[in-house]
Amino acid sequence: MARITAGIGCSHIPVLGFVHDHGRTAEPIFKPAFDGFDWTRRWMREEAKPDVVILVYNDHASAFDMKVIPTFAIGCGESYKPADEGFGPRQVPVVEGHPDLAWHIAQSLILDEFDMTIINEMDVDHGLTVPLTMMYGEVDAWPCKVIPLAVNVVTYPPPSGNRCWALGEAIARAVASFPEDLNVQVWGTGGMSHQLQGPRAGLINREWDNRFLDGLIGESRHLRQIPHVEYLRETGSEGIEMVMWLIMRGALGDNTGILHRHYHVPVSNTALGHIVLEPLAKASAIPAELSDELEAAK
Known part of the structure; x- marks a missing residue:
């Protein structure tokens, strides 16, 4: 069967692409900012090698606008252009989808009582x-392969962290009910604290930000109860994007272990956060070799 082997949290700050x-x-x-991803790039290339990434992000008026605002939308198409x-579009490769798994997830989620919007054609932006x-x-x-999962965190009301x-x-x-043997990762993107106006x-x-990153490690259910007003008050109007990281975290099960962590400010006028997690059957202490790195990252 398909299996979720890791979760990644990552800011999607547009200047990084530029x-x-x-x-x-x-x-x-x-x-x-870029040095903090050196570990992850080696790990992705040499060890992780996912077949499919379920990439949770928010659209920035590229595929959706005020005419259509889906709370949750899943891309089930063959490919997605920048x-x-x-x-002009970024000169990066076209994103190739995995329609079989995407349609399976869409059907499963809808029968699991999530009202998903299904998208077969769209362009994807820096998110x-x-x-x-x-x-x-x-x-x-x-x-x-990439399965885009777009979340509305731009227009009120966004979905709750819970x-x-x-x-x-x-x-x-x-994913666990899909019969093909696939190595799947779930990425939550956006954030961390930032406000672009006013x-x-x-x-x-x-x-x-660092308390939130630390909270993703181990047993993390308290994060799902953070109210919208706290995100807005403490992390700015765009900090609400961090609810998308909780989709990634929820997909990893009760407990997680940390593989890598990176935090840097400023990047543009925002904070940059990045974390790599693995699902664990039981809570695990932070590996000794990471302890110094985590303190330095804060």
């Missing part, structure tokens, strides 16, 4: 392509 595409990753202002976000770039770098083709966690649990049940523009809450 910097990568223009060969500026070694510049001092950007290098620390969107033109005003400066989806930047995380792929951060994990894989410069490639001729993305090394995995509902997102429950959706992750339902995705895990769907008098609080540029807000970054390092303490809250």
Whole structure:
């Protein structure tokens, strides 16, 4: 059967794509942000090698607008082109889907009482392509198939963290019932703390962000009860994107172990967060070799 082997959380800051595409990753202002993904790129290339990534992200008025605002939408198509976000589409590979697994998940979720919107054709913007770039770098083709799962965190009302966690649990049940032997990862993207407009523009809450990252490790159910008003108050208007990380976390089961963690500020006017988790049958202590790295990341 298909199995979920890991979960990844990652900011999808658009400037990261611009910097990568223009060969500026070694510049001092950007290098620390990119260095934190070196471990993950090696791990993805040499060890993890997922067949399919279920990539949870939010669209930025590329596929959806105020005419149509699905709370949860799953891409079931064969492929997805990079969107033109005003400066032409990014020159990155076309995203190849996995329609068989995507349709299986869509059917399972709907029968599990989640009202999914099914999308067969759409372009995908930086919310989806930047995380792929951060994990894989410069490639001729993305090394995995991708199932886009778009979440509305742009227009009120976004889904609750509790509902997102429950959706992750339902995705895990769907994947486990798919008969093909597939190595599947779930990625939650967006965040961390940031606000793009108004008098609080540029807000970054390092303490809250790191507490959230730490909370994803081990038994994490308390995170599903964080109210919307706390995200908005503590992490800015766009910090609500972190509910998408809870879809990833919910898909990993009761307990997780940490493989890698990275936190850096500032990137553009936002905080950058990244974590790699594995599902565990029981809670596990943080490996000794990671303890110093985690403290330094904070």
